[in-house]
Amino acid sequence: MSLKNALCAVTALTLITTTGAFAETITIATVNNGDMIRMQGLTDDFTKKTGHDVEWVTLEENVLRQRVTQDIAAKGGQFDVLTIGMYETPIWAGNEWLVSLEDLPASYDADDILPAMRAGLSHDGSLYAAPFYGESSMIMYRTDLMEKAGLTMPDAPTWSDVEAAAKGMTDKDNEIYGICLRGKAGWGENMAFITTVANSFGARWFDENWKPQLDTPEWKEAVSFYNNLLTTYGPPGASTNGFNENLALFQQGKCGMWIDATVAASFVTNPDDSTVADKVGFALAPNKEGVDKRSNWLWAWALAIPAGTQKEAAAKQFIEWATSKDYIELVASKEGWANVPPGARTSLYQNPEYQKVPFAAMTLESINAANPDSPTVKPVPYVGIQYVAIPEWAGIGTAAGQEFSAMVAGQQTVDEALAKAQANTAEEMEAAGY
């Protein structure tokens, strides 16, 4: 009798173990933004299709970056799927920290990924992270204020057009400021914007020999223009405004214009949150007359698999699911086309339903106008548009961001800010062995 019981138990255990091998629980580290939260709400669909369960670790962007870097460098194995950006992907792939995604099945249609996104998420020609959503930057402006000022915004404006529009719309007595821009210090905050302005004035961070170029006339012209534009026509306290602060100002109708991430378009046109939802127009990020580079950036939040995970197969299945065409259809069916993750796949922009979304065409045009492999007029040794894809960038960019933020706050001049940023960058690069 006891032998029979033992046999039964062994059989049951074997069955449980075998089924267990197929159904795994994967841990996914992610950031807190609208598209990611929507994905968390839809994971039942993934579990239904594959049998795998999902556990989420949601953290603020900078905390996540530090947490994930630490785990991946120490081989802690805490996460099976990582949400990482375009900045980290080529660096981490170069460190052999990520699993290549070149072997995704044909049904996934990897060729459908927008070429600019693919370029930014690859290393040595291989894809290491699949874009969940992508963004560029563009101008969002108040159509009613432009009309009142008797101005029209061209689809592809220059910085002079932007300055004229900012001047025309500014009405400080009624707390309307012609332009809102990022001033808050941080490599992902003001430096993302200032670097794109510099690109559009013909400046570059480093020459071909990795020598910092912040002491060049192009940088001086770009930073002086930015400083003048923001301090003359911008809101008070602009040196502490980041994405969220400017979003709040724009939604309350206090900005005539805002140049920032294309994903903001869905926020400012949402009547539940925005008081100006039906009065927003879009235009390409500007350039200086005669300069062949526009000031639009390129960014993607993408899903990657850390090398060494025990659940690589399940992790790959998840990435396939979350970045597939079917997922986009799923979101559209539940939440409408305006809420699907944008900027990742070409087919989305060919979809007639999505073409009806007011900011769809301008988002695609902005993304296509960005080329991370050739971000500047003059040649550079680095990849990246609003950042330089080297590990030292986070430190260099943050330090420079503090100088430029102090400049906007009126604590130092343009020349002083540039000289300090140049000296610090040169020191850091030398210490890093460039």
Place this chain on the structure above:
Amino acid sequence: MARSVTTRRKTVNTLAAWAIGLLIFFPILWTILTSFKTEAQAINDPPLFFFFDWTLENYAVVQERSNYMRYLWNSVIIAGGSTVLGLIIAVPAAWSMAFVPSKRTKDILMWMLSTKMLPAVGVLYPIYLVFIELGLLDTRVGLTIVLMLINLPIIVWMLYTYFKEIPGEILEAARMDGATLKEEILYILTPMAIPGIASTLLLNIILAWNEAFWTLNLTAAKAAPLTAFIASYSSPEGLFYAKLSAASTMAIAPILILGWFSQKQLVRGLTFGAVK
């Protein structure tokens, strides 16, 4: 005349105390108020104080999105466990330092305190590697041990200060009556030091509950406490202040209520021995 001066001084003191109290409490009050606003109201300029359409929507969203009870339970286990474990180690340690001091007691106390002078991030990587080796990453046991170790110097110091106030003669008398060491600590010292132990316990639960460096760095999905729950609602790209405030309110509510009910013990313990 003297009476009226006293009344005026009393009034001034009371007003000053209220003003300082309100100033300190204001961020918490603002968080609680914001949690009942819509996201648009949360960023309204001028800020809305009490006159807005109160909504519970944020709490509903947070409840739906996160498993609050799991985070809460992890917090209870980690904060409670680390404090109790710390007390078990610290009571005998403080007893020996207070009643049978050696030449090196003061140095040991200083050395214990000096471990708090190093920034936590300085030992993050070694501890992370040790945790990987021992399989303690993302476990409640691991976090309980780390938080106990982090707070142990404070527990020992606080208990040492309280024990020093207790006359050694009482313990001596117990020994003369034949009490063993265990009986002396358990039945004589501990009951006399109850206010001190209680305030140490409460303060350490609060410290462990709010600890956000180790709890964020050493957890992922399974052992994450309420600090990780709050962190999951912070976002640099998107306005989620009302939801973040709702999550924060839910995270601080239990410890706030505990503090409220035990404030008498807390104050008595913290001022224990201050007036002779």
